[in-house]
Amino acid sequence: MSIEVRDITKTFGTFHALKSVNLEVRSGELLALLGPSGSGKTTLLRIIAGLEFADTGSGQIFFNGEDVTHLQASQRKAGFAFQHYALFRHMTVFENIAFGLRVRPKETRPTDAEISRRVTELLQLVQLEPLGNRYPSQLSGGQRQRVALARALAVEPKVLLLDEPFGALDAKVRKELRRWLRRLHDDIHVTSIFVTHDQEEALEVADRVVVMNEGRIEQIGTPTEVYDHPANTFVFHFLGNVNLFGGRLAEGKVHVGDTTIQVRNPETFDEKPASVYFRPHDVRITRQPEGPGGIPARVRHVNSAGPIVRVELQRFDDQTRFEVDLNREQARLLNLKAEDEVFVHLEKVRIFTDDKQLQADDYTI
């Protein structure tokens, strides 16, 4: 089922949670709403579910082209998983999953045998078969969230909405469960939206990512698109670590320390400040100058725990601190220690002037 959000605005008192948001969710896709807390992502999800309503007269929600703006949550038939699971604490796992079927009106309510069959099936799906008789308080966090998912799926929703589904779990379970969710989605293909503030989670699991900030959508795209072609500095900042060097744009060139970046098609030759952003892994470190353009820096700290080695450096000229990621092989060859003096070569940068990005193919380093 496709979902369309058209021009939705939501205010809580004086706080603008959503500012005229438009979004189309394609049928069968797994979409991530990604943003920092307070960006409006959970509010948007709750408005889609019917748990919250947009400001009167502000916009509409369509499910498969049908206007559901004024339908109550109970009529929208969307499956919803809450961050803190919201399992019914006085019911067993079995009864939790059966709830959505039991509250149906008599005409459409399945028989007890049918309900039992369906719940058993779902327990198998979420790999919790032996735990049907347990109470939620007797389960681990990961198990509770799987019960919550089974409960949401029991009513055969046409859309599955997940609010920070793994937010309350520890790192390892979180990783397992998000891969499991991806496989589950590949099996059942129900249109799904999940909210997260974890960029790694969004990039790994989702078909498309919606990056939100301060009640607005900053960018929509596949994980590769948003990561490689961020629309603005916010998206670039939010998706992974990033370093910033202050530079100057002048006469078709951006100067960053001793490095000169040729800008082929500058919109203006006016001299103005330029922000040069680069990811920690888009940098080469050498011990010798190796030609012009190397930026001299001092190693401040080396953290070699984990699959990548993180090096903290400080420029000699303006004392800017920045980070560089090396793989283990590079780190072994360089053998860096604190206080070593090195040269840093930028390999891939993004240049923004007045928060406008210069096109990537317009400049060369």
Place this chain on the structure above:
Amino acid sequence: MASAAPSRIARSAALPVRSTTEPAWVRRSLITVALLFLGLFLLVPLIAVFAEGLAKGFAAYFKAFADEATLSALKLTLIAAAIAVPLNLVFGVAAAWCIAKFDFRGKNLLITLIDLPFSVSPVISGLIYVLLFGAQGLLGPWLMDRDIQIIFAVPGIVLATIFVTFPFVARELIPLMQAQGRIEEEAALVLGASGWQTFWRVTLPNIKWGLLYGVILCNARAMGEFGAVSVVSGHIRGQTNTLPLHIEILYNEYNFVAAFAVASLLCLLALVTLALKTWVEWKGAQLRPEHD
């Protein structure tokens, strides 16, 4: 913090006595004071009630209950409680539901109003009804024209009882429901449950122990209320006397055995209430799932 913890464990392992433990003589004297106080102010009066009631033997004790006026007072007390408790149960649940699950203007005012019966003297609660419904009262002439009597009659007693016992259920439920939040209700709604189904299947099971606790306290107060009921009752023997009022009359008539015998009945009610309350607390704590 983390580094302090192991050293504390090590210290407590070395010293068998916990740091919060006082010397033995302090402990003993504090316990003695507490027990003396309890005995003097609670146990002795309780024993006195039963002793005085039984002073002239069991026959005289039970004869006190055979009296028609006593039976009528017992009946009236039961009627007042039977009307006041269910009504306050419904009001209390509705008010707590409203306050805990919704946001609206004037919420704090409503909470204050619910507490009003606790904060004003019961005599004043009774007087309010006299001023409203009494012969010289605001609505008195209107009621008189229609031959409806509220003050110095059963309706007045029931009204006063309802007023005085109103906060018990609501006060018990509001913090409980606020702590539980509305997330389970939201989960029920998105699963397609109607508001009514959500209430019966999700909200009510979650609050049932708190609710029972409130009802027990409400019932105890409904049966024991003196001040407010005294003002509106008129003390018509055999007609508008509840048990507490009847005890006062018997005592004033120097009928001590009967007075204390009836009083022992109220004491028994209090003891049963206490036992029930303890059981409900224990049961509620046992079934409450531990939080993460």
